[in-house]
Amino acid sequence: MVAGSLLGHKLHWERPSTKGVYMVQEVLPTRREMPAQRRSIGREKHAEQYRTSAWYDGSGEIVAGADNRSFCVQATYTLEATVKLVDGVFEVGNPTLAELYRARGRCVAVVDATVAELYGAEMQAYFAHYDIALNEYVCRAWETDKTPDTVLTILKFLGKDGCDVSRNEPVLVVGGGVLSDVAGLACALHHRRTPYVMVGTTVVSAIDAGPSPRTCTNGSQFKNSLGSYHPPVLTLVDRRFFRTLATGHVRNGVAEIIKMAVTDDPTLFALMEEHGPALVVSHFATLEGSESLGAIADEVIYRALYAYMKHEGTNMFETYQDRPHAYGHTWSPRFEPAAKLMHGHAVSIGMAFGATLAVEMGWLSLGDRDRIVNLCRAVGLSVYHPILTDLELMAEGQKNMRRKRGDGGLWAPLPTGIGACDYAQEVPLALLEQAIGAHRDYCEQFADGGAGHEMYLSDLGLA
Numbered sequence: 182m183v184a185g186s187l188l189g190h191k192l193h194w195e196r197p198s199t200k201g202v203y204m205v206q207e208v209l210p211t212r213r214e215m216p217a218q219r220r221s222i223g224r225e226k227h228a229e230q231y232r233t234s235a236w237y238d239g240s241g242e243i244v245a246g247a248d249n250r251s252f253c254v255q256a257t258y259t260l261e262a263t264v265k266l267v268d269g270v271f272e273v274g275n276p277t278l279a280e281l282y283r284a285r286g287r288c289v290a291v292v293d294a295t296v297a298e299l300y301g302a303e304m305q306a307y308f309a310h311y312d313i314a315l316n317e318y319v320c321r322a323w324e325t326d327k328t329p330d331t332v333l334t335i336l337k338f339l340g341k342d343g344c345d346v347s348r349n350e351p352v353l354v355v356g357g358g359v360l361s362d363v364a365g366l367a368c369a370l371h372h373r374r375t376p377y378v379m380v381g382t383t384v385v386s387a388i389d390a391g392p393s394p395r396t397c398t399n400g401s402q403f404k405n406s407l408g409s410y411h412p413p414v415l416t417l418v419d420r421r422f423f424r425t426l427a428t429g430h431v432r433n434g435v436a437e438i439i440k441m442a443v444t445d446d447p448t449l450f451a452l453m454e455e456h457g458p459a460l461v462v463s464h465f466a467t468l469e470g471s472e473s474l475g476a477i478a479d480e481v482i483y484r485a486l487y488a489y490m491k492h493e494g495t496n497m498f499e500t501y502q503d504r505p506h507a508y509g510h511t512w513s514p515r516f517e518p519a520a521k522l523m524h525g526h527a528v529s530i531g532m533a534f535g536a537t538l539a540v541e542m543g544w545l546s547l548g549d550r551d552r553i554v555n556l557c558r559a560v561g562l563s564v565y566h567p568i569l570t571d572l573e574l575m576a577e578g579q580k581n582m583r584r585k586r587g588d589g590g591l592w593a594p595l596p597t598g599i600g601a602c603d604y605a606q607e608v609p610l611a612l613l614e615q616a617i618g619a620h621r622d623y624c625e626q627f628a629d630g631g632a633g634h635e636m637y638l639s640d641l642g643l644a
C-alpha cells in the first residue's frame with residue numbers, strides 16, 4: 182500500500198491481488214481535520230487505467246464547502262467525432278469500415294429499408310469479403326416512423342435479446358435523416374451511451390442530420406421534441422448514394438447547404454450560384470457530369486459540412502444561442518407541417534423571409550437579399566407561401582421558438598451579408614407583420630409567386 186497526497190487530500194492506492202492495477206480510494210479526513218476552506222479533489226490515473234471508451238472521456242472536480250454540509254461537483258464530458266468524405270464506402274477497395282470492425286469480427290448495423298433494398302447486397306458482400314459478420318436490422322424509416330416505438334424496436338435489436346451490443350461497440354447506422362435521428366437516439370439510450378458510425382445516404386443526412394449531435398424522435402408535443410445530444414463518433418459521407426435519390430430529395434438537402442453558405446461561407450455561396458442547378462440535376466455529379474463537376478460536388482459538400490460542424494462541433498450541447506444553422510428554422514417548424522411542405526422548401530421560405538426581415542431591420546442590403554432569393558429559386562426551392570400571411574400562426578411559431586430556445590429571447594439567426602449573420606433576440610409583432618407584408622409584395626413579381634418545384638410532401642409521395 183502506498184500513501185499519497187493530492188491537492189492536500191489523503192489518498193490510498195491499493196493493489197488488488199489479481200489484476201495488477203492500482204485503485205484510487207479517497208479517504209475523507211476526519212471531521213476534526215477538515216480545514217475551514219473550500220477544497221478541490223482530483224482523481225489520478227483513471228484515464229489510463231479505467232477508461233471505458235476510445236471516443237468518450239470525462240473529468241470532474243468536487244469542491245466541498247467549509248461547512249461540512251455541502252459540496253459541489255463540476256463535471257466535463259468530452260467526445261471525439263470525425264467527419265470524412267469517402268468514395269465507395271462499401272467497395273471492397275475501401276477499408277475504412279473493415280478497419281473499424283475487423284477486430285470485433287462483427288458489425289451490428291441499423292439500415293434504412295430503402296437503402297437495404299438498393300445497397301444491401303453490396304454491403305453484405307463488403308463485410309463478407311473482410312470476413313466480418315454483419316448483423317443487420319432493416320428499419321422502415323418514414324417520417325411517420327419517427328416515433329418512440331421505433332426507438333424501442335431498435336433498442337430491442339441492440340439489447341440482451343438481440344445483438345447484446347456492449348457500450349464500447351460502435352453501431353453502424355446507414356440511411357437518411359429520419360434513421361440517423363431515431364437510431365442515434367437508440368444508441369444514446371442503449372447502456373446510456375453507445376457509439377455509432379453514421380453513413381448518411383441522403384443529402385440531408387450527409388451534410389446535416391448525419392453528423393448532428395441532435396438525435397431525436399417526435400414526441401406528443403411537437404416534431405423532434407424528445408432526444409439527446411449524441412453525435413456519431415464517425416460520419417462517412419459518400420455522395421455516390423445520391424444517384425438513387427429522388428431529385429426532390431436532392432433539392433430538399435440543398436436548402437441546408439444554402440443555409441450554411443448564407444450564414445458562414447461566401448465561397449460556398451458563390452459555388453452554389455455557379456453550379457447549384459447542375460448539382461441538383463446531376464445528383465451531385467453521380468448521374469452525369471464531368472470530372473470537374475465531381476470535384477466541385479466534393480468541395481461543396483466539404484465546405485457545407487465544415488461550416489456546419491464549425492458551429493455544431495463547438496456547441497455540441499447547445500449551451501450557446503449563436504447557432505447559424507438555425508437560419509430558416511425559426512418560423513418554419515410552425516408553418517412546415519401546417520402547409521404540408523417538404524422540410525427543405527419550408528427552410529428556404531424561412532430563409533427568404535428572414536432575408537427580407539433583415540432588410541427591414543437594416544441588417545442586409547437589398548442586393549444581398551436578392552442574391553439569396555435568386556439562388557433558392559435557381560435550384561427550384563420555394564421562397565414564398567401564402568401561409569406566411571397568417572399572422573396568428575407566425576406569432577405562435579415565434580412564441581414556440583422562444584420557449585424552446587429558452588427564456589432569453591428568440592435568437593433568430595438572420596443574414597447581415599453573404600457569409601455572415603447575427604441574431605435577432607426579439608422580433609416585435611409590428612415588425613413581423615411589416616416584414617411579412619414586404620416579403621409578400623416582393624414575391625408578387627415572380628410569375629410563380631415564389632413557389633418551388635415539388636414543394637409539398639405529397640409531391641414526393643410522403644403524404
Ligand SMILES: NC(=O)c1ccc[n+]([C@@H]2O[C@H](COP(=O)([O-])OP(=O)(O)OC[C@H]3O[C@@H](n4cnc5c(N)ncnc54)[C@H](O)[C@@H]3O)[C@@H](O)[C@H]2O)c1
Nearest residue numbers: 295357358359360382383385386389390393395422425426
Ligand atoms: N438531427 C438533426 O440535426 C437534423 C437535421 C436536419 C434534418 N433532420 C431530420 O431529418 C429528416 C429528413 O431527412 P432526409 O431528408 O434524409 O429524409 P429521409 O430519412 O426520410 O430520407 C428520404 C427518403 O429517401 C430514402 N433514401 C435514403 N437514402 C436513399 C438513397 N441513397 N437512395 C434512394 N433513397 C434513399 C429514404 O428511405 C426515404 O424514403 C427529418 O425528420 C428531419 O427532422 C435532423
Ligand SMILES: [Zn+2]
Nearest residue numbers: 437510524528
Ligand atoms: Zn433543417
